[in-house]
Amino acid sequence: MIQKVTGLSMAVHEQLELYKHRYAPKPGNDTGRRVCIVTGIHGDELEGQYVAFLLGRRLKEHPEFLRCTVDVYPAMNPLGINTIQRGVPLFDLDMNRIFPGADDGPAVEYFAHKAVEDMRGADIAIDIHASNIFLRELPQVRISEETAPALVPLAKELNIDFVWVHAAATVLQSTLAHSLNAMGTKCLVVEMGVGMRLTRAYGEQLTEGILNLLRSQGFWSGETQQPRTPLVSKDEVAFLNAGAAGIFMPETLHGTHVRAGQVLGVIADPLTAEEKEVVTSPVDGLLFTLREYPVVYPGSLLARVLKQEVTA
Numbered sequence: 001m002i003q004k005v006t007g008l009s010m011a012v013h014e015q016l017e018l019y020k021h022r023y024a025p026k027p028g029n030d031t032g033r034r035v036c037i038v039t040g041i042h043g044d045e046l047e048g049q050y051v052a053f054l055l056g057r058r059l060k061e062h063p064e065f066l067r068c069t070v071d072v073y074p075a076m077n078p079l080g081i082n083t084i085q086r087g088v089p090l091f092d093l094d095m096n097r098i099f100p101g102a103d104d105g106p107a108v109e110y111f112a113h114k115a116v117e118d119m120r121g122a123d124i125a126i127d128i129h130a131s132n133i134f135l136r137e138l139p140q141v142r143i144s145e146e147t148a149p150a151l152v153p154l155a156k157e158l159n160i161d162f163v164w165v166h167a168a169a170t171v172l173q174s175t176l177a178h179s180l181n182a183m184g185t186k187c188l189v190v191e192m193g194v195g196m197r198l199t200r201a202y203g204e205q206l207t208e209g210i211l212n213l214l215r216s217q218g219f220w221s222g223e224t225q226q227p228r229t230p231l232v233s234k235d236e237v238a239f240l241n242a243g244a245a246g247i248f249m250p251e252t253l254h255g256t257h258v259r260a261g262q263v264l265g266v267i268a269d270p271l272t273a274e275e276k277e278v279v280t281s282p283v284d285g286l287l288f289t290l291r292e293y294p295v296v297y298p299g300s301l302l303a304r305v306l307k308q309e310v311t312a
């Protein structure tokens with residue numbers, strides 16, 4: 001059932017509306033639990049659109065397996081999605097910096113508040129992001145240190161490659177995930193793929209993972225694939241930043257295991273036809289982030305490598 005969560009009146013009679021698709025269990029199958037799948041907070045991150053589609057299709061195919069309510073919110077920031085913008089256009093806001101919003105706040109805060117109130121009481125939420133247009137990410141869950149004991153076991157069911165546990169100091173208070181976790185809903189933030197694109201393999205991987213997570217909680221009685229075993233890191237991550245401006249060209253495949261000293265890419269100068277920098281990995285590990293957008297400046301993030309012992 002498609003439901004309107006909230007709406008805002010715009011200047012010339014338009015309505016800005018937030019919709020969700022509620023997939024309800026069959027009578028007699030309801031555990032009374034609820035899971036929210038959220039995406040599109042950043043309007044230029046589209047990987048979650050495919051997950052919303054695929055998951056919805058699976059739930060519609062076999063409603064008899066469902067043991068909880070699943071609410072899918074595909075477009076938290078509809079204006080951003082419609083105009084290919086990360087933030088909320090007109091208001092010049094990053095929507096993931098205004099949660100939990102306020103009932104009596106400015107328009108977008110009110111919108112965010114209504115969304116959070118709609119999710120209040122859910123057992124689990126999954127907030128799907130897609131990096132940005134600059135960086136490609138392996139499917140991963142990012143978790144703050146303080147919520148790690150509750151969330152890491154759930155993240156391991158999600159069929160992702162990597163769980164990144166962040167130091168508490170770096171966690172932003174005004175994200176949807178922080179608000180939901182503070183309200184008692186276990187919220188997992190997924191980052192995968194790249195902005196403005198769909199990576200079908202990642203969408204399929206995460207959809208299988210969501211069903212597996214539901215199954216692990218007794219919310220889904222259908223068969224699922226055995227999930228991947230993700231690497232769990234506590235900030236053992238090497239950051240590689242550009243030392244020169246130019247055009248970055250990767251020379252190693254994203255998602256592969258690299259050796260210390262291995263060339264990850266070069267920064268070239270199209271005017272002088274010179275290579276300005278050869279970028280090498282400082283450590284052995286998993287190349288989980290790789291620059292997708294070629295233009296770089298000194299300091300631009302090029303890659304992240306999860307430090308890891310490489311055997312043989």
Ligand SMILES: [Zn+2]
Nearest residue numbers: 042045129130
């Ligand atoms: Zn995002």
